[in-house]
Amino acid sequence: MKNFKEKSDKIWEVANLLRGDYKRADYGKVILPMTVLRRLDCVLANNKQKVLDYLPKVDKLKDSAKDITLNKIAGFNFHNRSQFNFETLIKDPTNIAANLRNFINGFSTSAREIIEYFNFDDQIDRMDDPKADILFRVVKAFQEIDLTHMDSMEMGYVFEDLIRRFAExxxxxxxxxxxxxxxxxxxxxxxxxxxxxxxxxxxxxxxxxxxxxxxxxxxxxxxxxxxxxxxxxxxxxxxxxxxxxxxxxxxxxxxxxxxxxxxxxxxxxxxxxxxxxxxxxxxxxxxxxxxxxxxxxxxxxxxxxxxxxxxxxxxxxxxxxxxxxxxxxxxxxxxxxxxxxxxxxxxxxxxxxxxxxxxxxxxxxxxxxxxxxxxxxxxxxxxxxxxxxxxxxxxxxxxKSEARKGKVQLINATGTKDEALIAEGKLTENRFWKKMDKSLGNKRKKIVEDTKDKGIDLITQLYGNFEENEFCKILPNEYFGYWRITVEQPLKENGEVVLSKGKPKADTKLRDYENIPFLQEDTNKTLVPQSIQEYVKREVIPHVPEAWIDEKKTKIGYEINFTKYFYEFTPLRSLAEIKADILKLEETTLTQEKNILN
Incomplete structure (x- = not known):
């Protein structure tokens, strides 16, 4: 992918010609459509003359039929029937604006409509204005950038790199x-x-x-x-x-x-x-x-x-x-x-x-x-x-495949566990990502590519294997569901429960809420269903015996607390370890003081 970076840098250098006449934020209005035009020009170059030679034979056809015929000769779903291309455009600096428009209008309908979304005609006027007079220089600069041998993936990188720079x-x-x-x-x-x-x-x-x-x-x-x-x-x-x-x-x-x-x-x-x-x-x-x-x-x-x-x-x-x-x-x-x-x-x-x-x-x-x-x-x-x-x-x-039905797979590819192991000296590098040589905006990390058992390959394996391990958990759908219940307590006046239609009246100040998971772990660490009644009897009534549940207000919710599922408790260091570190630090400090005084 080195090729894409070289091309992107060369295109970016053309933006220097716009300095003074354009605000930095507007560079993309020129550079992006010109890159598209140059790319289309390079792609069509091999068969451009064949298209021009065949033009007289389709002169009497309707535009739609003309496009179909000439597209076949061009070898793509589009063609350009203008006498101009970037090579010939720079041979006539005086008429560069008119000739560039002729070149753009020479594209078949599908390609021409694409260019129109850039509103590039306004930029041609702006660059051709005598006050700026930079249109010819911009066209010539692009003529010197050959995009012929760039594949689609590389051009994608070029456009993305340019858009990122303009956005910044x-x-x-x-x-x-x-x-x-x-x-x-x-x-x-x-x-x-x-x-x-x-x-x-x-x-x-x-x-x-x-x-x-x-x-x-x-x-x-x-x-x-x-x-x-x-x-x-x-x-x-x-x-x-x-x-x-x-x-x-x-x-x-x-x-x-x-x-x-x-x-x-x-x-x-x-x-x-x-x-x-x-x-x-x-x-x-x-x-x-x-x-x-x-x-x-x-x-x-x-x-x-x-x-x-x-x-x-x-x-x-x-x-x-x-x-x-x-x-x-x-x-x-x-x-x-x-x-x-x-x-x-x-x-x-x-x-x-x-x-x-x-x-x-x-x-x-x-x-x-x-x-x-x-x-x-x-x-x-x-x-x-x-x-x-x-x-x-x-x-x-x-x-879903039969094995996956009723289940959700969670994969932790953050690399935080690897970073902890690296800090402890137990691992030399992160298995999921690596630091970029140079940050691109906020992007400072890159998932490892094309390396077996790392990065993309490792995550794909974890996904395809569908087995639980330190990076992968497989949980039933019900695990993510819960009931949101409203717990009421009676309103009391002078120590007596206030009744309404023969039933205790709720004290809104004591109202509380609980989220009750659909599933709970039993003594064997197995997930089993639980009911609202079981939960309330176990977790609520022992603390507030007079409480009840307003069932009309019960709601069902679903959430995925990713951090909780992969959380691993790190035991605190012992007091002896902490004391040893403090004494070592004091000893180091005393040694440094003596050296300074001496």
């Missing part, structure tokens, strides 16, 4: 546009792991969807995985993206790879589902962490109220400042009845936020009681570009 310049959140590739590789490994034998069948056709696809990284890595597994397989990709620049980059990538760019939709997934009524075999997504959905509130709430469980959001609505679980509900609504697998990245909030009866808890309940939650992997912190917080991969499916 403007204090925007780069992570909203893309996900670290090693995280995507891990998600893809887990998503397809259970279906490997089926995916190796000749001529197999499957679909992959991302409702927040950004620049298309997840779709690209998913496609690459399937092609390497089975060159004769056909993975059709679909997506939707709200950011116009990211959307345009994603569609241009789809064009070059031969995918149907019309399957990538533009807009807010919540308000306008661009792929309504479509269902998919696989889905991947990294929705923005803690995304506010206030702007879409009216539409989402109306759908939830009117359609209920027949719509996308019938299970519940989360807090207005975090729409993560809305994305997951949307994806679940697109599962095929014969079986779909979903991989999605969340922060910690969807695991436990919201008490029993809240939207978040009800959504978790709906997912777990339907036996759709298969696995959650806890990842290390400082893994993403725009946040240092810990993240989690959820695998959700309506087609």
């Amino acid at each position: 310049q403007s204090n925007e959140t780069a992570g909203e546009h893309f996900t670290p590739r090693e995280v995507i590789k891990l998600m893809v490994n887990m998503l397809f792991n259970e279906d490997t034998s089926m995916l190796t069948q000749e001529g197999i056709v499957k679909t992959l969807y991302d409702p927040a696809c950004g620049t298309g990284g997840m779709l690209s890595v998913g496609e690459q995985y399937i092609k390497e597994l089975n060159p004769k397989a056909d993975l059709k990709v679909f997506g939707q993206e709200i950011n116009p620049e990211s959307y345009a980059i994603c569609k241009s990538d789809m064009l070059i790879k031969g995918q149907d760019p019309s399957q990538i939709k533009f807009g807010n997934t919540f308000t306008v589902d661009g792929l309504e009524d479509e269902t998919f075999d696989y889905m991947l997504s990294n929705p923005p962490f803690g995304v506010d959905w206030k702007k879409a509130q009216k539409i989402i709430k109306t759908e939830a109220d009117n359609k209920g469980m027949k719509g996308r959001f019938g299970a519940g609505l989360p807090r207005i400042n975090d729409g993560s679980l809305l994305f997951l509900q949307h994806m679940i609504s697109k599962m095929k009845t014969k079986g779909t697998r979903i991989g999605i990245v969340f922060n910690g909030s969807p695991l436990f936020s919201g008490p029993a009866g809240s939207g978040e808890s009800d959504i978790r309940r709906w997912i777990i009681e339907n036996d759709w939650l298969e696995t959650i992997v806890a990842l290390p912190d400082q893994l993403f570009y725009n946040t240092g917080i810990s993240t989690y991969i959820w695998i959700v499916t309506n087609h």
